[in-house]
Amino acid sequence: SAVISQKPSRDICQRGTSLTIQCQVDSQVTMMFWYRQQPGQSLTLIATANQGSEATYESGFVIDKFPISRPNLTFSTLTVSNMSPEDSSIYLCSARDRATNEKLFFGSGTQLSVL
Amino acid sequence: RKEVEQDPGPFNVPEGATVAFNCTYSNSASQSFFWYRQDCRKEPKLLMSVYSSGNEDGRFTAQLNRASQYISLLIRDSKLSDSATYLCVVRDSSASKIIFGSGTRLSIRP
Numbered sequence: 001s002a003v004i005s006q007k008p009s010r011d012i013c014q015r016g017t018s019l020t021i022q023c024q025v026d027s028q029v030t031m032m033f034w035y036r037q038q039p040g041q042s043l044t045l046i047a048t049a050n051q052g053s054e055a056t057y058e059s060g061f062v063i064d065k066f067p068i069s070r071p072n073l074t075f076s077t078l079t080v081s082n083m084s085p086e087d088s089s090i091y092l093c094s095a096r097d098r099a100t101n102e103k104l105f106f107g108s109g110t111q112l113s114v115l
Numbered sequence: 116r117k118e119v120e121q122d123p124g125p126f127n128v129p130e131g132a133t134v135a136f137n138c139t140y141s142n143s144a145s146q147s148f149f150w151y152r153q154d155c156r157k158e159p160k161l162l163m164s165v166y167s168s169g170n171e172d173g174r175f176t177a178q179l180n181r182a183s184q185y186i187s188l189l190i191r192d193s194k195l196s197d198s199a200t201y202l203c204v205v206r207d208s209s210a211s212k213i214i215f216g217s218g219t220r221l222s223i224r225p
Contacts, residue, residue: 001161042216043159043202092158102147102206103149103161103164104149104161104204105161108157109158111156
């Protein structure tokens, strides 16, 4: 299984600022994803982070708001831009196991609070 | 209709009891199925994959019924440490999209 390090683990930010979340995987993985989880809710996929090209965003999420980078097969960042209180959530990085290409592993999450 | 539906619970059962919950999925072409466990304020962790023939891992048994498009998770001899939210996860046929159910909360009482 892959080990995923995600940081920061939590942050409290002011409205209108931006936060970049980093995700480092200990092995090369075929796919990386970013999810959001509101309190008491399940996970919502924000986008698939594609290595060397633009991320693929799900309906309701746009690049200007959530720019994503993936410069190589082990690292990705998600930026939450121009934050508002509605962006307060847990953001989770995940990666698919290259060996099985099926199982999904998660970073420990970033708990974001926007004031 | 949601792509993956679960009973949200909460299920509140005594220690030692057997508990089961189901999950239904709408896409008949779905390929792979999993149960994840998520503790409060933690990330989801893979509990077990679900195979067509059914599979067992200790006290946990997972079943897949393709005809009725549901999967189930059975927990025998439940422990206090089993208290968590259990997420049903389905991978679609294109292999690129993984869909999470809303989760079933389980609480084991002494």
